[in-house]
Amino acid sequence: MQQQVTLSIEQAQALGLEVLLGNGFNHEHATAITRSVVSAQRDECHSHGLYRLIGCVDTARLGGIDGNARPEVVDHAPSIVKVKANRGSSLSAFERGKPLLVEKANATGIAVLAITESFHFSALWQEVEALSDEGLVALAMTPTHPFVAPAGGTKALLGTNPFAFSWPRPGKAPYTFDFATSVIARGEIELHRRAGEAIPEGWALDAQGNPTTDPDTALKGAMLAFGGHKGSALSTMIELLAGPLIGDVLGHETAAAAESGEKRPYHGEFVVAISPRAFLGEAADEHLAHAETLFEEIAGQGARLPSQRRFAARQRSLADGVKIPRQLHEELKALIPNSRR
């Protein structure tokens, strides 16, 4: 078993800030990215946790994310906020745009935050929960690099395009889900490859478009969408809403920042905020309470609401701190320039 280091939330935050500030990220970017990776670590979403700092630093060095970009907020229409991230992080773009999004949703009932030209690496539950914390219902979606074949197709074209939703539950953690529209996370195929295990049928195609259970072949071929043609359609919708609708690119036009720095990892994000109070006025409390009966019915059958494992981890981490592998801790500390230690 790997040796673990325990950090308090404050220590994890300080570590993140030092790594980013010491590697050319300005204060706004460092704060937004640190908040994201520490929240993920707190919720034991390791795949979006502190280890992502290494990727941020690497990507910045390759010119794939501008840690000094200034997001530009435009009050575009009564229900549209646009934020041009200018090749900076989607996270600082979201934080800059959020206050106006909240204001507009409360004023008109529903509003969109359209982030463009952003570098995006984080989990969408963070954005939708930042909004449900404000009493709003929220949806978010973004394209990713192309890994998924459309239903009936043979080649990677669509991103793993995640879709997230959060519903406020007064006095409780929100009802939140956040899922990739691929049948499985790409990392799961990677884990099978490392373990030398076959992947289940229905996960992926080879480069010729035939089903495969070999993880290596799958990683060079295409993943499949969840739920067949339905998941594929949903993924296509995400490409359209978080792409052409907001004047940004399609998933297949992005690519991971290559060593040359020539490829464009930038793309859009589409966030919707809806105000129960704008819809229902004073009756909002009563109808939100009514929604609780659905959650009770679900839990009463022994089914789990989404995100419950994450919320339980959150409670543990807030009490006991976060655990990361000692090796990761050493790597992160080594990224801090001597001048800042």
Added chain:
Amino acid sequence: MQQQVTLSIEQAQALGLEVLLGNGFNHEHATAITRSVVSAQRDECHSHGLYRLIGCVDTARLGGIDGNARPEVVDHAPSIVKVKANRGSSLSAFERGKPLLVEKANATGIAVLAITESFHFSALWQEVEALSDEGLVALAMTPTHPFVAPAGGTKALLGTNPFAFSWPRPGKAPYTFDFATSVIARGEIELHRRAGEAIPEGWALDAQGNPTTDPDTALKGAMLAFGGHKGSALSTMIELLAGPLIGDVLGHETAAAAESGEKRPYHGEFVVAISPRAFLGEAADEHLAHAETLFEEIAGQGARLPSQRRFAARQRSLADGVKIPRQLHEELKALIPNSRR
């Protein structure tokens, strides 16, 4: 093979109007319902076609739909139109609310049409295509009676809750999808039952929550959501948005109109309209053209865009008329009172 009768679109419309006007539906309801069932028949969506007129008449007799209801349109907020259907058809409620929805979406960027207390039996592609015909991007969702167990659960709780989306393609039929969030349409299980065939694993549970392949047992038990926990989460989102958010009920609180007329089949519908022109101004054409490259990539792989079969049927029907079984034609004619023949 059953004998078929061919009707022109105009003959089908006249038949629908006569059936409904002759059975207590006012002109507004008869027109809206006829438009819906003839459109479905035209697109060879037989399950939502002319045979539904029989159900409408039966339901009205049982007090489950008020064919004289007056939908009330409320200009509720800059991006919210509410239509109280007052136990009438969702179709006339939609037609009454649509002009204001279109106006609001174009003015603010995104707007919601919240229909409440409606009797709903139609396919959602009709609503979203009515909006993409206006150059808008549209989403629609509605709960149904409870047939589906939440992922990890054992009992029917969620509706088959359909989700529809349409994207305008200038000069072409839109990109539209419309799917139930159950793994399969309920009618498919019914077809297997009639044919005496087992259903595939993964479609349904028995009354104790165990997997079943027996269609009879499945119809008395619970269907499953498509795509496991992801489809179940999406279905839950639909319950919340088209229910408590707009002040209406949850799927499990509705039930098919019973002979006693006591059960409540009424519920909500949540329709979102988004204006590409509000987002993009004069650049809208360029970005809509850019979206076409995604459709070309999908089709170029040999994958089919959703709804293509329906659009092909539409062309055939517009040229050659619609075909229905002679027996259905006789049944429908018999519903017209002698006084109107």
